[in-house]
Amino acid sequence: MTTQVSVLGGGYAGVMAANRLQRRGGIEVTLVSPTPDFVDRIRLHQMVTGTHSGRQDYRRVLSPQVRRVHDRAERIDRGNRSVLLASGARLRYDHLLLAVGSAGTSPDIAGAEHVQGVATIGAAQQLRRVLARTAPGATVTVVGGGSxxxxxxxxxxxxxWRVTLACGGQLGPSLHERGRRSAAAILHGLDVDVLEGTAGRVVAASATEVTLADGRARASEVTVWATGFSVPDLAHSSGLASDATGRLVTDETLTCVDDPRIVAAGDVAAPSGGAQRMSCQAAMPLGAQAAETILSRIAGDPPADLTNGFAGQCLSLGRRSGVLQLAHPDDTPRAVHLRGRPAAWAKEVTCRAVVRGLVTEARRPGSFRWPRDPGRAARPTRSEAEDEARIASDPGAEVGAEVDGRVR
Incomplete structure (x- = not known):
């Protein structure tokens, strides 16, 4: 008998999981994605300026054995083991993998209607259209000091563009102090005006300016909201246990605490009540491990606990410079970092390696490997309050480096 596995979400975690599920025969995998193309999200800031498309054809990154449905999940019906889609169709499952990712937060300031986003492909496309209608060299304010x-x-x-970066706090809070100084120096060399602390908190926006917390007004013909991430309300609205941000609460095998037939991966997963940094560096290993959990349950074997760790984060600062911040497996920054053109090269290599990792997994299921965190099991999980503070302070940290051909 064929086992039906439905994967909700076509991002880094969902595609990785769908590809990896092909390791076993007798499984029919359906992937539900609201976008017609795979969104290479770590390239969206490049899509805004036209230096990259920010997209890949699903036929390149997704196994041809996976059935893809262009739709959006609206509600999970656990009683009938089905998913209600936005089109009105119902999708039946024996096992369900939740990987619906995240989106940007809505600006909670006066004049929010004048603010653009960049966290999703729709927001990035809209920002590009706005910039195309704006005179070259205009003033742009970017709100958010994370990656x-x-x-x-x-x-x-x-x-x-003439750019002000309004951090609302510390610049690059997830970086080591040395890496932070390097990022600040590179931004200074690009003539970006960096505002930190209370003086850099935007409280209102209009079509021509932003107002800061200290009452000052600064010219801003385009204002971009690049702080904070939110997850879809799918888990909570479907009656599943979720944390304060809406992510599905799972155990260390990524299994839903309410239903062993449901697992989660990527930005929407909160293993043991905590969650890993929202990034494709976490999403792809979590997708692979969630798939392994489903495969173990189908085989009647106990699923394994999470093993993935971090190696660092890589920031591009334009096409010719960047900062590569090394990290401990628990994602705390090391004192070692790389800056300048070598770091820009490392970021580009990493971005290409991310897509290559999906392509390879589609062709050879089970080939993807990830760095381990041997201390994970011994560490207490973060509280929801600690996790919310972490997201707020560093909403957009990206992927790490490629070492020995493996995405780190």
Whole structure:
């Protein structure tokens, strides 16, 4: 009898999981994606300026054995083991993998209607259209001092815009102090005006300016919101246990605490009540491990606990410079980092390796490997409050480096 596995979400975690499930015969995998193309999300700041398309054809990254449905999941019906789709169709499953990813947060400031986003392909496309209607060299304010904000500000500055980066706190909070100083120096060299602390908190926006927390107004013909991520309400609205941000609460095997037939991966997963940094560096290993959990349950074997760790994060600051911050397996930064053109090269290699990892897994299921964190089992999980603070302070940290051919 064929086992029906439905994967909700066609991003890094969902595609990796769908490909890896092909390791075993007798499984019919259906992947539900709301976008017609695979979104290479770590390239969206490049899509805004036209230095990359930010997309890949699903036929390249997804196994041809996977059935793809262009739709959006609206509700999970556990009682009938089915998913209600936006089109009105129902998708039956024996096992369900939740990998619906994340989106940007909505600006909680006065004049939010004047603010653009960059965290999703729809938001990035809209920002590109706005910039195309704006006179070259206009003033742009990027709100958010995490990786997304830093990369977006640098990319815009290198393509001719006058950019202010309003951090609302510390620049690059997930970086080591040395890496932070390097990022600040590169931004300074690009003439990006970096505002930190209270003086860099935007409280209002209009079509021509932003207002800071200290009452000052600064010219801003385009304002970009690049701080914070949110997850779809699918888990909570379907009656599944979720954390304060809406992510599905799972055990260390990524299995839903309410239903052993449901697993989660990527940004929407909260293993043991905590969650890993929202990044494709976490999403791809989590996707692979969630698939292994399903394969183990189908085989009647106990699933394994999470093993993945981090190696660092790599930030592009334009096409010719960057910062490569090394990290401990638990994602805390090391004192070692690389800056300048070598770091930009490392980021580009990493971005290409991410796609190559999906392509290879589609052709050879089970080939993807990831760095391990031997201390994970011994560490207490973070509380929800700690996790919320982590997301707020560093909403857009990206992937690490490629070492020995493996995505780190």
């Amino acid at each position: 997304t904000g830093i990369e977006t500000a640098a990319e815009l500055a290198t393509t001719g």
